[in-house]
Amino acid sequence: MILGFLASHGGSAARFLTEACRDGRLSAVPVALASNNSGSAALAWAREAGLKAAHLSGAKYPDPDALDAAIVAFLQEAGVDTLVLSGYMKALGPRVLSAYAGRLVNIHPSLLPRHGGRGMYGDRVHEAVLASGDTESGATVHLVTAGIDEGPVLAQVRVPVLPGDTLATLKARVQGAEGELLLQALRSLA
Numbered sequence: 495m496i497l498g499f500l501a502s503h504g505g506s507a508a509r510f511l512t513e514a515c516r517d518g519r520l521s522a523v524p525v526a527l528a529s530n531n532s533g534s535a536a537l538a539w540a541r542e543a544g545l546k547a548a549h550l551s552g553a554k555y556p557d558p559d560a561l562d563a564a565i566v567a568f569l570q571e572a573g574v575d576t577l578v579l580s581g582y583m584k585a586l587g588p589r590v591l592s593a594y595a596g597r598l599v600n601i602h603p604s605l606l607p608r609h610g611g612r613g614m615y616g617d618r619v620h621e622a623v624l625a626s627g628d629t630e631s632g633a634t635v636h637l638v639t640a641g642i643d644e645g646p647v648l649a650q651v652r653v654p655v656l657p658g659d660t661l662a663t664l665k666a667r668v669q670g671a672e673g674e675l676l677l678q679a680l681r682s683l684a
């Protein structure tokens with residue numbers, strides 16, 4: 495399994511999975527990361543970690559189809575056969591979806607289908623969970639398809655929402671469970 499990542503900000507999933515590959519917990523090789531943010535911590539980390547790294551965004555490619563093609567070209571040039579969205583905040587186009595059909599996963603910080611879809615990402619998800627009064631939340635790893643957060647679920651983990659939880663405490667509990675869930679999901683694709 496040759497792993498590639500798309501990230502917009504910190505790239506926490508990419509960092510976790512790369513460490514897991516390098517310490518033998520996942521039989522895979524991380525090789526490339528692209529970000530739509532040129533100043534993202536994920537890009538800086540990827541360069542330091544020795545991954546092929548690229549800034550690929552609408553700013554560089556105003557034509558969405560050209561950006562879609564550039565992402566595929568970058569990943570295929572690196573030999574990527576499995577793509578992980580590591581907090582990637584943009585909708586993927588048909589070329590990426592087709593090139594990695596069945597081998598393209600996303601991790602979302604809620605129990606999909608609850609609190610998912612366009613506009614639901616990052617802290618907004620946890621805020622929605624807290625506002626809803628749900629007594630549990632969690633994370634979901636799913637295959638990525640054309641509809642936002644609508645693909646088949648590969649794995650889910652539940653965590654409690656505790657009385658007095660804040661955005662920070664709930665986010666930390668959910669994110670603390672994401673890494674192992676990703677390992678479980680990727681092993682199912684091996």
Ligand SMILES: Nc1nc2c(c(=O)[nH]1)N[C@@H](CN(C=O)c1ccc(C(=O)N[C@@H](CCC(=O)O)C(=O)O)cc1)CN2
Nearest residue numbers: 582583584585586612613614615639640641642643644
């Ligand atoms: N074709 C698909 N693309 C993406 C999927 C998917 O299932 N199919 N998953 C998303 C998931 N995601 C984060 O991982 C995500 C969900 C929603 C949004 C969103 O609403 N973005 C805003 C713009 C936000 C910004 O520019 O900061 C929007 O599109 O209006 C982003 C990410 C990833 N892609």
Ligand SMILES: NCC(=O)N[C@@H]1O[C@H](COP(=O)([O-])[O-])[C@@H](O)[C@H]1O
Nearest residue numbers: 503504505506581601602603615616
């Ligand atoms: N809809 C997707 C989404 O909200 N993804 C979430 O972004 C965080 C990673 O951000 P980071 O790695 O940039 O810190 C993760 O918690 C992930 O579940």
